[in-house]
Amino acid sequence: MITHDIPLLLYTSEQIRQGEQLLTEQQNSVTLYHLMERAGEATFDLMRLLYPQCKKLLVCCGKGNNGGDGYVVARLAHEQGVDVTVWELPTVEHLPTDARCARSHWLQCNGKTITDTPTTTYELIIDALLGIGIKGQVRSEMADRIRWINHQMTPVIAVDVPSGLCADTGATFGAVIKASQTLSFIGFKQGLTTGQAAQYCGERYFSDLGVALQFSQVMKPSALHITESQVQSLLLPRSRVAHKGCFGRVLCIGGDLGMAGAIRLSSEACARAGAGLTSVITRPDNALSIAMMRPEIMAIGWQESSNILIDKLAWSDVVVLGPGLGTSDWGQSLFAQCHHIDKPCVVDADGLNLLAKAPDYRDNRIITPHPGEAARLLNVSIDEIEADRFAAIQRLQQNYGGVVVLKGAGSLIYDGKTLWICTCGNPGMATGGMGDVLSGIIGALLGQGLALVEAAYAGVWIHSRAADLCAQSGERGMLASDLFPFIRQLVNPR
Structure with a gap:
């Protein structure tokens, strides 16, 4: 379920990582790949809700699990008849196991993938470049991609966190995606609520991926959102x-x-x-x-x-x-x-x-x-x-x-x-x-x-x-x- 309301409980990125690990250890039915699939599905559902007429989609995938979410979105959109292009990094061999699996499923459905800067225009862009995994300044190659995306003046849905924005503080790490919407998962990130967040997140949405109760039981929030x-x-x-x-x-x-x-x-x-x-x-x-x-x-x-x-x-x-x-x-x-x-x-x-x-x-x-x-x-x-x-x-x-x-x-x-x-x-x-x-x-x-x-x-x-x-x-x-x-x-x- 996707909500437009920011939830009461807020978390840091490290708490999200620890909570996900604890959930997968305690819940046999939940794996990190299942959560990746759910994140991709939630993003696709938001895309369909907000941009139902979109027929030409660019999904920008990074080298972490955030990129894996993007590959899932691409596959689901492709299966629904959308013309999808995945813009990925040349170093895909460094993808984590779950993201590599998501990419494999994308390629199995004859998905279109590029590594060079796109030369066409799109109706919507999915930002799955960095997520919560960023540490320090955005590197030059990624910064170039972020600047290209912002220059397109095309609506952007950011997956979990706009790339280049710190999920913990709301500060920026150089180049930052200026999203039209941001969809945060599992626990809403505290950095999406303060600092520069309002400048880059656009409309903020949340999906607990069906694990809100279990997550709140294993992880104490870092902050509370005033309702x-x-x-x-x-x-x-x-x-x-x-x-x-x-x-x-x-x-x-x-x-x-x-x-x-x-x-x-x-x-x-x-x-x-x-x-x-x-x-x-x-x-x-x-x-x-x-x-x-x-x-x-x-x-x-x-x-x-x-x-x-x-x-x-x-x-x-x-x-x-x-x-x-x-x-x-x-x-x-x-x-x-x-x-x-x-x-x-x-x-x-x-x-x-x-x-x-x-x-x-x-x-x-x-x-x-x-x-x-x-x-x-x-x-x-x-x-x-x-x-x-x-x-x-x-x-x-x-x-x-x-x-x-x-x-x-x-x-x-x-x-x-x-x-x-x-x-x-x-x-x-x-x-x-x-x-x-x-x-x-x-x-x-x-x-x-x-x-x-x-x-x-x-x-x-x-x-x-x-x-x-x-x-x-x-x-x-x-x-x-x-x-x-x-x-x-x-x-x-x-």
């Missing part, structure tokens, strides 16, 4: 006799000169996501405008001589620290007085930049860096963060404690035990204020009693899903404040 049902299970109906004190007092701190918008967005997102009471500590010049534009938010101006901060920190259940905070003396003073408080805290934006200058470890804190902020927190380059986002978020959590949200395409959430991935979201979110809205949502969920990691992954999903709903009117020109109606919709599941 709508998981988030909704946290948002229970409110008591009919509830009052505002039941849903948290959230204090949002930030908004230096010229940055009132950041703390306004964060605090309004907090209120829209269901916080019982939302208050703001900001520059005196900003307080009046925030209160006038959103009177439900209690905005208070603060100067260093004022005692109001101590009172409001005592009043609050949750603190959101950082949106528009700045790094001037005013922002640094606020940060110094706030970030050691012993209550749940969300730190974002300039709060993270100040934290990078004075690192500490806290168990009751959520930090929400984008890759640039993460690089400053770890004192590395952004490229190092993006090369392995999974390793980066683990280092961030080890160094800073609590829960870490590493934002980006395929945001990651990690609490030191479980890693969550959100695949919602779109490029329309690449605009100012989006991170401020996220911090406010997470703060509101903490105020309503969710645990740190629950508030983090639910907040990320609500934020990203709201952006997807908003993007139905177009991605370009989306504003952070445009998400508010959709946030309210999502925190009230039907």
Whole structure:
């Protein structure tokens, strides 16, 4: 069975290899060749579903078991009357046993095979070049084939993983197939959900090849995919006799000169996501405008001589620290007085930049860096963060404690035990204020009693899903404040 939904359980490529081996050892009816046949059948079924009129097919086979999947697809398509050409490597003698068997069956049905660059055009291309077996940069001969395929502007179905994309990290190894669809097998690969994956996978599909239950019994997942049902299970109906004190007092701190918008967005997102009471500590010049534009938010101006901060920190259940905070003396003073408080805290934006200058470890804190902020927190380059986002978020959590949200395409959430991935979201979110809205949502969920990691992954999903709903009117020109109606919709599941 093929599904268009990314499953809950995600795995690394090594886990897939180990799991396949364990399955074949424990299940007499399952062999690696049977799994190869099923993978080829699933790919052919997807091809028929999406491209039913295809009559001229190019199947590109590499020298590993991914290539074996391709030979099975070629044979099945040929048997159904499709004009199929297999473009293989000259070194077929190095094929693994099962892939060699699949190739033999292809040749037995008088299959057409070439090794030189094709000189004709095709209606569809199957990418079975590399799969999960890639290690290091794509070699020149394979890179030439990948570039030729991308240049054709022909639809491409990638078998398991787009060739050149790391199945573990979502990073690229030089040349990468730009697939129209990717069909992942047995266990969905974690690298297809983050990093550069969205740029190269196209539409993502999954087939467990009939072994999902057995596989989950022998292999623990490396990460979990956030689903709508998981988030909704946290948002229970409110008591009919509830009052505002039941849903948290959230204090949002930030908004230096010229940055009132950041703390306004964060605090309004907090209120829209269901916080019982939302208050703001900001520059005196900003307080009046925030209160006038959103009177439900209690905005208070603060100067260093004022005692109001101590009172409001005592009043609050949750603190959101950082949106528009700045790094001037005013922002640094606020940060110094706030970030050691012993209550749940969300730190974002300039709060993270100040934290990078004075690192500490806290168990009751959520930090929400984008890759640039993460690089400053770890004192590395952004490229190092993006090369392995999974390793980066683990280092961030080890160094800073609590829960870490590493934002980006395929945001990651990690609490030191479980890693969550959100695949919602779109490029329309690449605009100012989006991170401020996220911090406010997470703060509101903490105020309503969710645990740190629950508030983090639910907040990320609500934020990203709201952006997807908003993007139905177009991605370009989306504003952070445009998400508010959709946030309210999502925190009230039907």
